[in-house]
Amino acid sequence: MPRAKPSAPAAAEPAAPPADLREACVAAAREVIAEQGIENLSLRDVARKLGVSHQAPYKHYPSRDHLLAEVMRRCFEEFAAWLDARKHFDDPAQDLASLGHQYLHFAEQRPLEYRLMFSTPWPAAAHHPEVDRYAVHAFDVLRQVMQRMHGTGREQRERVELDALYIWSSMHGLAGVMNGDSLGKLGLGAKVRKQLVTHIMTRVGHGLAGPV
Amino acid sequence: MPRAKPSAPAAAEPAAPPADLREACVAAAREVIAEQGIENLSLRDVARKLGVSHQAPYKHYPSRDHLLAEVMRRCFEEFAAWLDARKHFDDPAQDLASLGHQYLHFAEQRPLEYRLMFSTPWPAAAHHPEVDRYAVHAFDVLRQVMQRMHGTGREQRERVELDALYIWSSMHGLAGVMNGDSLGKLGLGAKVRKQLVTHIMTRVGHGLAGPV
Numbered sequence: 001m002p003r004a005k006p007s008a009p010a011a012a013e014p015a016a017p018p019a020d021l022r023e024a025c026v027a028a029a030r031e032v033i034a035e036q037g038i039e040n041l042s043l044r045d046v047a048r049k050l051g052v053s054h055q056a057p058y059k060h061y062p063s064r065d066h067l068l069a070e071v072m073r074r075c076f077e078e079f080a081a082w083l084d085a086r087k088h089f090d091d092p093a094q095d096l097a098s099l100g101h102q103y104l105h106f107a108e109q110r111p112l113e114y115r116l117m118f119s120t121p122w123p124a125a126a127h128h129p130e131v132d133r134y135a136v137h138a139f140d141v142l143r144q145v146m147q148r149m150h151g152t153g154r155e156q157r158e159r160v161e162l163d164a165l166y167i168w169s170s171m172h173g174l175a176g177v178m179n180g181d182s183l184g185k186l187g188l189g190a191k192v193r194k195q196l197v198t199h200i201m202t203r204v205g206h207g208l209a210g211p212v
Numbered sequence: 213m214p215r216a217k218p219s220a221p222a223a224a225e226p227a228a229p230p231a232d233l234r235e236a237c238v239a240a241a242r243e244v245i246a247e248q249g250i251e252n253l254s255l256r257d258v259a260r261k262l263g264v265s266h267q268a269p270y271k272h273y274p275s276r277d278h279l280l281a282e283v284m285r286r287c288f289e290e291f292a293a294w295l296d297a298r299k300h301f302d303d304p305a306q307d308l309a310s311l312g313h314q315y316l317h318f319a320e321q322r323p324l325e326y327r328l329m330f331s332t333p334w335p336a337a338a339h340h341p342e343v344d345r346y347a348v349h350a351f352d353v354l355r356q357v358m359q360r361m362h363g364t365g366r367e368q369r370e371r372v373e374l375d376a377l378y379i380w381s382s383m384h385g386l387a388g389v390m391n392g393d394s395l396g397k398l399g400l401g402a403k404v405r406k407q408l409v410t411h412i413m414t415r416v417g418h419g420l421a422g423p424v
Contacts, residue, residue: 037251038251039249039250039251039252040251115331117394118388118392118394119327119331119388119392121393122393126393127393131397132397135394135397135398136397136398136399139394139398158401158403158404158407161400161401161404162404162407162408162411162412163411163415165389165400165404165408165411165412166411166412166415168385168389169382169385169386169388169389169412170381170382170385171385172384172385172388172389173380173381173382173383173384173385173386173388174381174385176330176331176381176384176385176388177377177380177381177384180330180331181333181334181338181339182329182330182347182351185343185344185347185348186347186348186351187348188373188377189370189373191370192370192373192374192377195370195374196374196377199374199375199377199378199424200374200377200378200381202422202424203375203378203419203420203422204419205419205422206418206419206421206422206423207415207416207417207418207419207420207422208415208419209418209422210414210415210417210418210419210421210422211418212411212414
């Protein structure tokens with residue numbers, strides 16, 4: 001689909017304070033994504049939804065990818081805050097389980113944001129230090145729990161990172177299986193489906209407790 | 213994007229044997245998906261790529277979703293064959309590890325097909341017994357290895373299924389993390405990245421060996 005090139009705002013554009021328009025674009029982009037899918041987001045649709053001229057969003061975002069990158073940055077920010085808002089425990093193993101459930105809950109409640117962050121190719125504009133910073137922040141929530149478990153010394157660093165990646169990939173896989181369409185095709189019994197999360201969380205815990 | 217309604221083929225359409233056109237549509241659809249993304253597949257683009265009339269693909273596929281479903285069915289078929297083609301071992305644990313590596317290898321070599329099967333919402337037409345059958349076939353490769361490990365009796369059935377789901381979700385998560393864009397943002401050392409697969413495969417093995 002050809003996209004309009006950035007140009008000066010049209011004179012007839014309805015007056016809207018720039019700060020609001022910037023925010024409004026993000027909200028409208030999320031609506032467009034929810035309605036039409038990530039790949040179909042365009043600044044034209046965002047402008048139409050807001051009732052502003054086609055050129056107006058370009059005042060704040062040089063391209064649809066820049067707007068998408070801002071949506072992604074906020075997704076990571078909200079995701080990290082969501083993980084931080086889990087029930088905390090002094091015992092790191094208990095805290096890790098709480099973090100795991102909180103992670104799965106996000107993927108279940110906000111599948112679109114989850115897919116945007118972790119299951120779609122990032123647009124070029126998302127490869128930006130500001131997006132990276134919030135992505136790292138989300139990973140740090142997990143890294144810190146692993147540090148409480150293994151220690152913060154130099155010699156524990158690799159183990160902390162490898163186990164954080166192990167836990168992340170385990171939860172990412174479970175979230176993907178539960179959100180995906182294939183699970184429903186396998187003819188699984190109700191009991192298996194009911195036990196699925198607990199079973200896998202238990203197995204992941206055993207995996208972590210084993211020798212490296 | 214509005215789509216053309218199915219209609220009678222235009223008289224001026226270039227002659228193409230129906231059997232070939234059916235096949236050619238699948239090949240062209242895969243190319244369109246590779247070039248433009250899954251969401252942008254249209255029968256119009258498929259027709260253009262094949263140099264046939266816009267109506268021609270409708271002779272074989274009532275909608276772009278039906279063509280996409282046929283592409284998905286073949287992906288599952290090829291995926292199951294790929295898993296079957298792994299190096300086989302008598303020892304089920306060794307065979308499971310071989311299956312895991314073969315799974316990851318598919319996701320690495322054919323990220324688009326992988327994403328189509330497991331990380332995008334299925335179109336309505338893909339919820340079809342023929343697609344299901346091939347999806348189940350792929351899962352059965354794993355289920356059979358778990359049966360060799362745990363047994364085929366009635367009382368082992370749930371454990372077999374739950375552990376098959378555990379292994380699948382572990383490999384799906386690892387494939388997703390490795391194929392995704394976030395991994396590169398976390399400032400991981402070269403040593404951690406190099407050890408990642410082995411570390412996680414080891415942890416997954418420990419998880420499976422633990423008590424239920």
